[in-house]
Amino acid sequence: MRTKIAPLPLDPLRLEDDAYLAEALEEYRQGYAAYYERCKRGNSPAMRDGNPVVMLIPGVGRITFALDKVTARLAGEFYGNAINVMRGAQAIGDYIGLDEQEAFDIEYWLLEEAKLQRMPKPKSLAGKIALVTGGAGGIGSATAARLLADGACVMLLDRDEDNLALVHAGLAERFGKDVVRTATCDVTSEQQIDAAFAACAREFGGLDIFVANAGIASAASIGETTSALWRKNYDVLAEGYFLTSKAAFGIMTANNGGSIIFIGSKNGLAAATNASAYASAKAASLHLARCLALEGAAVGIRVNSVNPDAVIRGSRIWDGDWRKERAGAHGIDAGIELEEHYRNRSMLKKDVLPEDIAESVYFLASDMSAKSTGNIINVDAGNAQAFVR
Numbered sequence: 277m278r279t280k281i282a283p284l285p286l287d288p289l290r291l292e293d294d295a296y297l298a299e300a301l302e303e304y305r306q307g308y309a310a311y312y313e314r315c316k317r318g319n320s321p322a323m324r325d326g327n328p329v330v331m332l333i334p335g336v337g338r339i340t341f342a343l344d345k346v347t348a349r350l351a352g353e354f355y356g357n358a359i360n361v362m363r364g365a366q367a368i369g370d371y372i373g374l375d376e377q378e379a380f381d382i383e384y385w386l387l388e389e390a391k392l393q394r395m396p397k398p399k400s401l402a403g404k405i406a407l408v409t410g411g412a413g414g415i416g417s418a419t420a421a422r423l424l425a426d427g428a429c430v431m432l433l434d435r436d437e438d439n440l441a442l443v444h445a446g447l448a449e450r451f452g453k454d455v456v457r458t459a460t461c462d463v464t465s466e467q468q469i470d471a472a473f474a475a476c477a478r479e480f481g482g483l484d485i486f487v488a489n490a491g492i493a494s495a496a497s498i499g500e501t502t503s504a505l506w507r508k509n510y511d512v513l514a515e516g517y518f519l520t521s522k523a524a525f526g527i528m529t530a531n532n533g534g535s536i537i538f539i540g541s542k543n544g545l546a547a548a549t550n551a552s553a554y555a556s557a558k559a560a561s562l563h564l565a566r567c568l569a570l571e572g573a574a575v576g577i578r579v580n581s582v583n584p585d586a587v588i589r590g591s592r593i594w595d596g597d598w599r600k601e602r603a604g605a606h607g608i609d610a611g612i613e614l615e616e617h618y619r620n621r622s623m624l625k626k627d628v629l630p631e632d633i634a635e636s637v638y639f640l641a642s643d644m645s646a647k648s649t650g651n652i653i654n655v656d657a658g659n660a661q662a663f664v665r
Contacts, residue, residue: 277388278354279340281311281379284328288335304328315380321389330355343403345429345454345480399427400642405480407431407473409463409520410490412439415539415587417447418630419487422638424451428485431476433461435490463490463516473523482531485641486524488517488561489539495551506553513557514564521568525577533576537640538565539633542585542654546661562652569650578649582636585656586618587628623658 284304290296305326312323329351331339338355342348365371373379406423410416411432420430424447432447434440437460444458457479459472476483492512494505521536528534543551544558562581569579619627636653639645652664 277383277385278329278351279358280308280329281376281383282307283330283332283338283355285332285334288333291333291336301327311376311380315377316384317381319386320384321386341481343398344427346452349454399425401485402427404428404484404641405431405476405482406485406487406641407433407476407483407524408487408489409433409461409516410539411458412436412443413489413491414589414630415584415633416487416489417443418634419489419637420447420456421450422631422634423485423641424455426638426642428641429455429480430457431472431479432456432458433463433472433490434458435460435462463520464511466519469519469523473520473527477527483524483527484531484534486520486528486534486536487539487637487641488520488536490516490520491539493551493554495554497550498552501553509553509557510560513554514560517561517564521564521579525568525572528572528577529575534578535641535645536565536568536572536577536579537637538562538579538581539637540565540581540583540652542583542656542659542662544583545652545654545664546659566650573649578640578645580640580645580648580650581652582633582640583652583654583656583662584628584633585622585654585659585662586615587630587633588615588618589627589629619657621659622656623660626657628655628657 284300286300287296308326308328309323312326316323327341329340329342329348331341333339338352340348340352340355342351362371374382401423404423404427406420406428408416408420408423408430411420412434416432416434420432420443424430430447432440432444434443440458440460444456447456457476459475461468461472463469473483490512492509494509496502496505517538524534524536528536538561540562541555541558543555544562546555548555562583565579565581568577571577572579615627619625622628632655636655640648640651640653654662654664656662
């Protein structure tokens with residue numbers, strides 16, 4: 277029931293040969309269908325998925341596949357135990373497996389089928405794999421929680437190893453340890469990015485959703501904006517988005533599509549006082565998203581953006597100098613007065629929270645937006661200056 281009647285052995289020297297893999301999979305499917313036809317009874321349930329659950333690659337290891345990470349892990353553990361039984365039996369005699377008909381009667385047991393039929397419908401993102409940069413921050417962790425709640429597996433990246441570990445522990449406690457992974461990664465390092473995306477593909481099997489969220493913020497008049505500050509903003513907010521999107525494109529193209537969501541900013545559309553480096557870098561990332569939407573459409577990759585404004589609560593960016601700098605630019609106190617300023621400035625007179633951004637990310641990641649690409653969703657409680665059109 278966990279592993280199917282047999283595994284699929286693969287030649288480790290031919291794993292890069294797509295034709296070989298396709299032929300091996302088709303041969304397995306045909307063999308499984310023949311097994312079903314040989315053993316089915318008059319009241320047997322319909323044949324289930326004919327794909328292998330367990331693949332054995334000599335010199336590499338055992339790989340298991342299933343609808344979700346938990347089921348795949350359990351299948352791997354069951355087959356690992358089966359190997360130990362075989363090894364022990366052969367140490368003192370021979371291993372003899374179940375009769376084929378008896379194995380079929382277990383796999384297609386009517387009571388098991390009844391249990392399967394009563395299982396709840398899979399969540400909307402079941403089987404989907406997401407990667408979120410800036411995962412230790414407020415928007416990143418809220419986005420991860422939203423995607424996990426609807427069944428996705430999530431890989432979180434952040435350069436802050438300590439805070440990343442805390443977020444990981446909290447999400448693993450809420451959603452289970454199987455579905456959350458992390459990697460320390462600076463989005464300005466192409467080597468770290470490649471390693472993190474490879475780890476995601478290894479852990480979960482690919483990539484379906486990429487959320488580019490890692491960010492910084494700085495404020496300074498043009499006279500006080502140094503070349504180093506300018507480059508720092510562009511390194512993270514422009515080149516960082518480019519490098520991570522490039523890595524996502526590679527995996528998603530091989531997977532025949534996916535969804536990329538950029539976390540932009542109101543300042544990417546609307547000018548900001550004393551923040552030329554930050555605002556212009558955000559504008560660059562928004563235009564990059566449009567360019568990628570054009571390029572990605574041909575291979576089924578959708579690219580959209582979410583533009584927050586003043587997400588103060590839970591934000592590590594607003595916990596630093598940015599809060600003081602923006603308060604100074606508006607001539608107000610950096611405490612509660614700043615939150616009131618942004619709330620009252622909005623058309624709807626509401627605070628914007630990390631969870632609000634996460635809802636829009638979920639929409640753009642899900643099939644609800646399957647026909648949307650190249651779009652921008654403003655989540656700013658209303659700001660006429662940042663209207664897209």
